[in-house]
Every structure is written in structure tokens, then in C-alpha cells.
Amino acid sequence: MTQLNGRQRLIRAGRRLFAEKGYxxxxxxxxxxxxxxxxxxxxxxxxxxxxxxEEIDRQVIAQIEELCSRATRHLGTEALEHLIEDAVExxxxxxxxxxxxxxxxxxxxxxxQALLRELLEIMRRFVQINRRRGLLQDGVDEEWAAIYLVIxxxxxxxxxxxxxxxxxxxxxxxxMVKRRSxxxxxVSTRGFMKS
Amino acid sequence: MTQLNGRQRLIRAGRRLFAEKGYxxxxxxxxxxxxxxxxxxxxxxxxxxxxxxEEIDRQVIAQIEELCSRATRHLGTEALEHLIEDAVExxxxxxxxxxxxxxxxxxxxxxxQALLRELLEIMRRFVQINRRRGLLQDGVDEEWAAIYLVIxxxxxxxxxxxxxxxxxxxxxxxxMVKRRSxxxxxVSTRGFMKS
DNA sequence: TTCGCCTGTATACGATCGTATCGTATACGA
DNA sequence: TCGTATACGATACGATCGTATACAGGCGAA
Numbered sequence: 001m002t003q004l005n006g007r008q009r010l011i012r013a014g015r016r017l018f019a020e021k022g023y024x025x026x027x028x029x030x031x032x033x034x035x036x037x038x039x040x041x042x043x044x045x046x047x048x049x050x051x052x053x054e055e056i057d058r059q060v061i062a063q064i065e066e067l068c069s070r071a072t073r074h075l076g077t078e079a080l081e082h083l084i085e086d087a088v089e090x091x092x093x094x095x096x097x098x099x100x101x102x103x104x105x106x107x108x109x110x111x112x113q114a115l116l117r118e119l120l121e122i123m124r125r126f127v128q129i130n131r132r133r134g135l136l137q138d139g140v141d142e143e144w145a146a147i148y149l150v151i152x153x154x155x156x157x158x159x160x161x162x163x164x165x166x167x168x169x170x171x172x173x174x175x176m177v178k179r180r181s182x183x184x185x186x187v188s189t190r191g192f193m194k195s
Numbered sequence: 196m197t198q199l200n201g202r203q204r205l206i207r208a209g210r211r212l213f214a215e216k217g218y219x220x221x222x223x224x225x226x227x228x229x230x231x232x233x234x235x236x237x238x239x240x241x242x243x244x245x246x247x248x249e250e251i252d253r254q255v256i257a258q259i260e261e262l263c264s265r266a267t268r269h270l271g272t273e274a275l276e277h278l279i280e281d282a283v284e285x286x287x288x289x290x291x292x293x294x295x296x297x298x299x300x301x302x303x304x305x306x307x308q309a310l311l312r313e314l315l316e317i318m319r320r321f322v323q324i325n326r327r328r329g330l331l332q333d334g335v336d337e338e339w340a341a342i343y344l345v346i347x348x349x350x351x352x353x354x355x356x357x358x359x360x361x362x363x364x365x366x367x368x369x370x371m372v373k374r375r376s377x378x379x380x381x382v383s384t385r386g387f388m389k390s
Numbered sequence: 391t392t393c394g395c396c397t398g399t400a401t402a403c404g405a406t407c408g409t410a411t412c413g414t415a416t417a418c419g420a
Numbered sequence: 421t422c423g424t425a426t427a428c429g430a431t432a433c434g435a436t437c438g439t440a441t442a443c444a445g446g447c448g449a450a
Binding site: 021022023024025076077102103105106107108112113116117120130134135136137140141143144145147148150151152154155156158159161162165166179180182183184186187188189190191192193194195 | 218220272300301303308325329331332345357361381386389
């Protein structure tokens with residue numbers, strides 16, 4: 001991290017702090033201090049605090065797009081498993097990005113609307129492709145299937161900050177993921193309750 | 196609303212503004228203005244801004260507890276339908292409370308941890324009862340079933356602020372709810388994809 | 391009545407907010 | 421080696437933050 005320049009360090013620091021304490025809960029002095037640079041640099045590179053957020057938004061949205069579109073190249077329940085596994089790997093690599101995504105979604109950032117739409121579009125396409133391949137059960141409400149997939153993608157992210165306390169480990173811990181993957185696979189093909 | 200006293204009006208105003216713009220995004224002057232009282236009254240009744248939030252937390256948590264425990268007195272998929280329908284009625288009556296719940300959960304309020312735990316406990320009990328009555332399929336991961344239920348309860352709340360834009364109506368609009376209820380019923384008993 | 395209490399208002403205070411300004415150091419091509 | 425752009429720092433400014441203080445009217449108990 002030390003070899004990063006001021007601009008990149010500000011992005012890192014901003015992403016982490018916005019994720020943890022929210023946009024309006026974080027001051028520019030705090031960001032600059034964590035990045036180890038002076039406050040003025042925010043203005044130099046991003047114009048303002050809001051400009052910094054926009055840049056962070058852009059980068060995180062790009063990561064999510066990449067993540068989802070790579071996983072949904074597969075089909076059926078296999079694609080869902082890929083999505084979960086890719087998400088785990090991503091979270092291990094860029095945990096701050098996930099928590100930022102979560103916070104941003106809750107704060108109704110300019111970028112968060114775009115992010116949600118992108119997520120919905122990806123899931124809609126996924127459902128559509130699977131229907132064409134005959135992998136969808138008959139009579140399924142396709143729009144709700146897409147919404148359902150978005151919710152189940154975001155769910156663990158929403159619970160993540162409470163996960164250590166409630167379950168003793170991260171929602172993206174290998175063991176947790178294995179159980180989640182098994183459960184989701186089962187639910188999506190057979191359900192879990194008797195009718 | 197006009198016949199409410201200062202204390203109650205502050206709670207209403209705080210709940211709405213915290214829900215919309217977050218805790219640190221909302222100033223005490225704004226709350227007092229919306230409530231139509233003076234700033235000093237926050238200190239009189241709640242000691243501080245944080246004290247006001249704690250009081251709001253208490254009230255919203257109580258509402259959620261009431262909501263969930265009433266619905267889960269029923270069994271099986273019928274209980275899930277009840278939960279959805281009760282939630283709709285609650286949202287129609289107290290829309291701000293739902294949005295507050297959402298925001299609070301994202302901000303990791305002192306109260307939000309308690310709320311999530313309560314939600315988990317309710318769902319765990321629900322799963323356990325259904326297992327005893329033989330309404331659960333064999334070999335289901337019960338802990339994950341509870342987590343899954345929490346996620347699917349919170350999901351629409353998370354999407355709600357984007358719902359009007361993305362779907363043209365609230366997540367708790369009758370039509371939306373009907374489709375959601377049907378989809379969730381189907382998924383929980385049969386899934387939606389072929390294996 | 392008078393006292394104390396409760397609800398409520400008005401305003402002042404110090405801290406912190408985001409932003410603007412001005413400064414220097416370094417790098418690099420002409 | 422000069423000119424200029426870029427990278428970065430120090431500090432000042434006005435606004436707004438949450439909180440504290442001072443005080444006013446209403447009301448029941450003495």
C-alpha cells in the first residue's frame with residue numbers, strides 16, 4: 001500500500017471509511033489522515049468529497065459487473081454456485097469493496113441506483129437464458145425470479161457486519177459458504193418446506 | 196399529527212429523517228423544524244440526538260417483534276404468507292418505520308444488532324416448530340433456513356427505495372406482494388429451477 | 391397565593407465540517 | 421536551463437454541527 005500514490009491511497013481510505021461509517025459520517029480530514037496525505041489532495045484529484053465518492057462508486061460498480069457477468073456465463077444452478085464462489089474470492093481479496101457496496105446501497109448514493117439496475121439487468125438476462133435452455137420450471141414468474149436472485153446475492157452482504165457476532169464467522173467464510181451454497185441449491189431446485 | 200405533543204412529534208420527525216438521510220446525515224435543527232418545535236426540546240426529552248435515536252430504535256424494534264411473532268404463530272407456508280401480508284399492512288400504516296429499520300440496519304446502530312438478533316431468533320423458532328410438525332423437508336440445514344427467512348424478510352425493505360424507479364411501484368404494493376407471495380410460496384415448496 | 395415541576399423557546403458556544411487559497415517540490419520536455 | 425504541469429502540504433474561512441444555558445408559561449399541590 002505504501003507504494004501507491006496519493007490518489008490511489010485516498011480512494012482506498014475513502015472506500016474503507018465510507019463503508020464503515022457512512023458517507024456523511026466520515027470527514028475529509030479523517031480520510032486524508034488514513035491515507036497519510038493532506039486534505040487538499042482530495043480537492044486536487046477529485047474536486048470535492050462527493051467527487052471522491054463518485055470515483056469509488058465507479059470502481060466498485062465495475063468490480064460487481066465483472067463479478068456477476070463472469071459467473072452468469074454458466075447455466076442453471078451451476079451458475080449460482082459459481083456466483084457464490086466468485087463472490088467469496090472477491091470478498092477475500094477486496095473486503096472493503098463489499099462493505100462499501102453495502103453501505104452505498106443503503107445510502108442511496110447516485111451510484112447505488114445504477115448499481116442496483118445493473119444487478120437487476122444481469123439477473124434478468126440470466127433468468128431469460130435459463131428459460132430458453134429449458135432449465136426453468138414451468139409457470140415461474142420470471143421478473144420475481146430475477147428480484148429473488150438480487151436479494152439472495154445482496155443478503156449475505158447486508159448481514160455481513162453482524163455475522164461475526166451472530167454466527168462466529170464471516171458470511172463469506174468457507175464453511176459458511178459451503179452450507180449456503182448447498183442450501184440455496186436445494187431451495188432453488190426443490191424448496192425446503194412441504195406443501 | 197398536530198395533536199401530538201412535542202416529544203411524539205420529535206420521534207416521528209426523527210424517524211422519518213433518519214430513515215431518509217441517515218443518522219449522521221440529519222441535523223438536530225432539521226428534526227426540530229420538521230417536528231415544528233425548538234431544538235432545545237430534544238435535549239429536554241432525550242438528553243441528546245443519540246438519545247432520540249435510542250428511543251426510536253426501541254419503538255421500531257417493538258413493532259417488528261410484534262409483527263413477526265404474530266405471523267409465526269401460524270405454520271408452514273401459511274405463516275410465510277401471513278408474514279408478508281402483515282408486513283404489507285404494517286408498511287401501509289407505518290411506512291417510515293420500515294425505512295428506518297432499513298437504514299438503521301445499515302448503519303449498525305446499537306439497536307440494529309439487537310433487532311437482527313431478534314429477527315434471527317424468531318425465524319429459528321419458526322423453523323424448529325415446523326420441523327417438529329413435520330412440515331420441513333428432510334435433511335434441510337435448519338440454521339441456514341432461518342438465515343434465508345431473515346434475508347427474504349429484509350430483502351424487499353432493502354430494495355424499497357429503488358422500487359418505484361425500477362418496478363413502477365412500491366415493493367409493498369398489493370400487486371407486487373401478490374406476485375412475491377406466489378413466487379416465495381412456490382420456491383419454498385418446489386424451487387424454481389430444474390436440477 | 392406561592393412553590394416546584396414540566397413542557398417548551400430562544401440563543402449562545404465551541405468544535406468540526408467541507409472548501410478555498412496559497413505555498414513548495416519534483417519531473418520532464420523544449 | 422528554463423517553463424510548465426503535476427503532486428502535495430499548510431492553513432484560513434464561513435457554515436453548520438451538537439450541546440449548554442437562560443428563561444417563560446401552565447398547572448397541580450401546599
